[in-house]
Amino acid sequence: MxxxxxxxxxxxxxxxxxxxxxxxxxxxxxxIEKGLLVVNTGPGKGKTTAAFGLMLRALGHGWKVGVVQFIKGHWATGERTAFERFSDLVEWHTMGEGFTWETQDKARDVAAAARAWERAVELMGRKDIRLIVLDELNIALRYDYLPLAEVVETLKARRPDLHVVVTGRNAKPELIAAADLVTEMIPVKHHFDAGVKAQAGIEF
Amino acid sequence: MxxxxxxxxxxxxxxxxxxxxxxxxxxxxxxIEKGLLVVNTGPGKGKTTAAFGLMLRALGHGWKVGVVQFIKGHWATGERTAFERFSDLVEWHTMGEGFTWETQDKARDVAAAARAWERAVELMGRKDIRLIVLDELNIALRYDYLPLAEVVETLKARRPDLHVVVTGRNAKPELIAAADLVTEMIPVKHHFDAGVKAQAGIEF
CATH class of the missing domain: 1.20.5 (Single alpha-helices involved in coiled-coils or other helix-helix interfaces)
Incomplete structure (x- = not known):
């Protein structure tokens, strides 16, 4: 220069x-200081990874953190393994059974979503947990696997200092209305379109 | 249901x-399998946190990862502390001296950016490192603290299996052209607009 x-x-x-x-x-x-309802949505990458980045920030402050995965069942192995180093601070619940086109069984998907939501409500009741990630909750809401009004009301009625992060495409307008911070991830360019496959360390 | x-x-x-x-x-x-050049840009939240989430995924696979922070100097303490649990796998270099409106000294900012870029080039030469995060490099490029053409050429000439993630608003078109995966984070709703302040565990 x-x-x-x-x-x-x-x-x-x-x-x-x-x-x-x-x-x-x-x-x-x-x-104002308050627990935020954060929503990461949109068709682009980074919704779940940004939630995990935020978790990491919270963990750096010694907070206890809860995760409920609503849809992904089997993959997403990288982050799960990494968070094992925080087993003293992280409670991780993978409740979904993979994407819906994998199970091809609506009743099973609905039951899995209901179980995941029950677990989320339990975690919200835990005074020691300061941040909760509800990964892909938007997908469960979009397919009407969960009652939207009840979910939004429960999230709004969370205790004042609890932060909740919801991820997934197509966030419902009712959830956006209730949220404090909403970000839409927009794809500008995607390597899948250039024939690059999903790779360890990047996609899972 | x-x-x-x-x-x-x-x-x-x-x-x-x-x-x-x-x-x-x-x-x-x-x-195709290849090391990706990933760019997280846009005015919304989640650019850096998504990069850290991706780092975590890579760490879960046991990869060695490098981070160079171009701008943030003092805060961002949460993630830095959290990554200490991966001191066997993470090399972290904070080279920036805070935002430019903090230093108010252009020569110092330019020198800091040049040092950070030197460090980034060193890390790119390290065969054991598989993912490098260049946090807020876009800001240094936007203010012309670094020579754009040289930076883009060096990133394009990286070894074929090396993944590099660049974050920061206002990514240069030349960088976007060279990238494999570009996501724009768009703010839909922001709690700062409702008078909520930056809080530990969320903003830093």
């Missing part, structure tokens, strides 16, 4: 001073 | 059988 002139350095300093003032004012205006 | 009739169960089975056939054909058509 080329040399920075004194003039440019001064201009940069002024600009960044102003930006810092704006930033500091914004930060000061935010005073 | 109400009882499922035999007819509905059969219809569901047929539909899912067809979906599975489509899915299996798609999977079979993807035959």
């Amino acid at each position: 080329s040399e920075i002139s004194e003039e440019e350095a001064a201009r940069h300093r002024e600009k960044m001073k102003k930006r810092k003032a704006v930033q500091d004012a914004e930060v000061a205006a935010r005073t | 109400s009882e499922i009739s035999e007819e509905e169960a059969a219809r569901h089975r047929e539909k899912m059988k067809k979906r599975k056939a489509v899915q299996d054909a798609e999977v079979a058509a993807r035959t």
